[in-house]
Amino acid sequence: MSSDKHGERGLGRALYDEFRARIADGTYAVGAPLPSSRALAAERGLSRATVSLVYEQLAADGFIDTRGGAVSRVAAGAAPGSPVRRTTRGAIGTVAADPHAGRLSAWGARVEGMALQDTGTVAVDGEIDFIYGPLAGRDFPTLTWLRALRAVERQRTPRLAYEDPRGNIELRRALQAHLSQTRGLSCSTDQLMIVNGSQQALDLCARLLLDPGDPVAVENPGYRMAHHVFEAYGADLQCIDVDEHGLRTDQLHALRRAQMLYVTPTHQFPLGSFLPIGRRRELLAWAADRRAWVIEDDYDSEYRYSVRPEASLLSLDTQGCVIHVGTFSKTLSPQLRLGYMVVPDRLVDTFAAAKRLTDRHAATGVQRALALLLEDGSYGRHVRRMRRLQHARQRALVEALQAHLSGRIEMQGLASGLHLVVWIPALPSSAEPALAREAGRLGVRVYPVSPLFHRSGHKAGRSRPAGLVMGYALLEREAIAEGVRRLSEALRRIDPPA
Template sequence: MASLQHRRLGLSHALYEEIRARMADGTYAIGAPMPSTRAFAAERGLSRATVTLVYEQLAADGFIETRPGAASRVANGAAAMAGSPQSLLSVPSNAKPAHLARPLSAIGQRIAALGLATPNPTAGAQNIDFVYGPLSGADFPTLAWTKALRAAERQRSNRLEYDDPRGSIALRAALQAHLSRTRGLACSAEQIVIVSGSQQALDLCARLLVDPGDEVAVENPGYRMAHHAFEAYGARLRFLAIDEHGAKTDGLDCLTNAKLAYVTPTHQFPLGGFLPIGRRRQLLEWAGRSKAWVIEDDYDSEYRYAVRPEATLLSLDAHGCVIHVGTFSKTLSPQLRLGYMVLPPSLIEPFTAAKRVTDRHAATGVQRALALLLEDGSYDRHVRRMRRLQQARQTALLQALQRHLGAKAQVQGAASGLHVVVRLPSLPASAEPLLVAAAQRLGVRVHPLSPLFHPQAPDRALPRPCGLVTGYALLQPEVIEKGVERLAHAVRELEQALTR
């Protein structure tokens, strides 16, 4: 009996401290109802008497308020009285450092060494943010999406089971028809794999196609998250220089040992070049000779303003070496985490197996909803609307740059996409951090070009003008005008400071 009482006291103390910690970190917010003692006991596998004892102690200590016939609620000031969750759940002083006792794997160590900071995507309300990536929430097709989700739920099968790792066959079939119509891709639904955004596609490619020490050709400057995906698996990056037409494919001749090349041919990220047909063929001929794979990242091809559609690398591929990657993050929302890969037939089985090991499959409800949007034409209508909106925003940006900066600003990559690169020849690249800070003081967030150059690339230190990767998808034209006016003021301030 004594041991049972001791155990009950131990459980009570542990539950009491846990609830205090959850009050401190906001899980149990002020005024929120607490679970009933019966429900809490059933959920935790405890006796109701144990939970009742804890609630009585919490009430006596002022953490919760109780009333007959009503749910107990978190009292005002409970979080402050509970203290910080770190102090309640602190690591014992005699615990050994985790990095000594339990080392990471080689892949884990490489990822940790990348030094990727936790993202903080939300700018302050006072800032006009020319960030690339986010879309305006007002542009999301809420009515069409909600209707499709409801219809998808009505189609729910009586048997709830794991789906095909490649994704919903309805979505893959609808996507195959869409890609054939809009991108000229001749592929089967069997070749399509639905992924959680293009980043998962890159991770799968790196995991299945690259061994530690293998060479991978990448664009520089380029998409740094792609660089990181390959570096995490031990690849040695080799760099393709970029000009106004995209990747300079004549540099491939010396890359005879590269196992893979990653390119953004339709809208080079970040400089915006459009890879001409001659370079596309040269790239594929190199891949055929070198027995290398090519990843074609078609990340924002829906937004073409001044260029005609060009044949995709996959459409030109006679060697079965191209992996075509696309995403819905630039047309619908990055939060949906929906992308796709079109694989060569030889890679279908290994990638399907890897997808099963990774996450079984993407969430089925959103896949069914997207399939319905593709089938009834709602998605195509939405894309046409988005193209008009984004072109209007880009026009507002270009006109504002001309008005407020004139010849001081040179624009690259305006033929397509959701961003442009703004070069400022009067300032050196080394002044980018100063310009970012000066603009920030005026309530504008701008994003420097230099971080998109790989730090180990041989040409990273070559002299070049200040550059800004300037997104416009998040902003309305009147806000863009105000932001560029403030940016121009920051540029003039910095020019004067550097010439003193």
């Protein structure tokens, strides 16, 4: 391949090698269209003749198909067997096997060493998945949401500019009224910040309030993605046990010091317990005495079935130590990445500055659409409908478990939420992986509870039974019943009844 124009031969060779590499690693899939020679030449600053020669050589070597008057495409069977890029890890945390790579920061090194769960896998046809977290796409209020988006688009603003990092003021006003009505929260719009899901709220808290080595008290078992955030910033996790009433506040006093406490008081994750008012007050008194921040994750607060709402930690806080975190991921969709936080007055400017540095602000269009749903009552109606749907699914799961596994299991977390914890007293916790594998062979996915326990919270000599976290938000009654039947068969295979 040659070119006599201004020494472009080397650039053409580099472009040829680039296309071959991208075809080899699957970036350009079989049948994928390539840009026209004119467009690619303009994009890369090359002559059209050079690009045409590259395409001709790729076609001659069997990598692309070209036809007169038609777009060039990657040829079938073009990719060779060996990938160009070697990796040392799976889908999450994939890094190139490069011995000359620069060093990571301390934060980066800690993140690299974490085993983060891949939640992107989906069930295959015929498989019944009791995953906790995702919602059913059919439950999303599609028509209502589209109407709100269209209304937003019709209200085009004359100026397209960055917004307040705390979020769209219309949404913050609507959310202020919503939280007052549904959670009894009193806050100003300045204290409200719209974030990209509760995970970003936790990251901002860790980034602004923690230094490496700072102790952070957490529930054990608990929400591991929160734990990972704090660990990534170098925090020293102090694990506090959980019982049928939530966080064991009596254990807090044994901590010599603590910079922060992370708690899920409304629906403890994963055990589903509810923190009573006495423990809430004791927790806040401890935080005031230790000058510790309290992160109140209002997880699953919309799904209450047999428990009355209790005053939030934020509404009881008189010292300005509580940061309240909530999300729309469990009522609308986690894909919207919409969450919020209420921060103490003295932290408003600091958190706003950090949000501006992080990503400026959350996407404006979806914020304005959600504001419309809150203002006209559509969101409230949707939540009430979802609460009825999820309670019916929970009842179906409980009935199926009682029908197929009565006497072999104990259930926990029925008062609220989108999942149950199912304990199997006859099996040790070490049997959880075997049970999950056997269930998988029968076409049902279940999730052991053990990964939600922090390793530093395990006490010598303590034993506990096997447990499963079983979500039901994706499933309907028939699938739930069949999935539990298969699970009971899996349990019989690894632990036959006497």
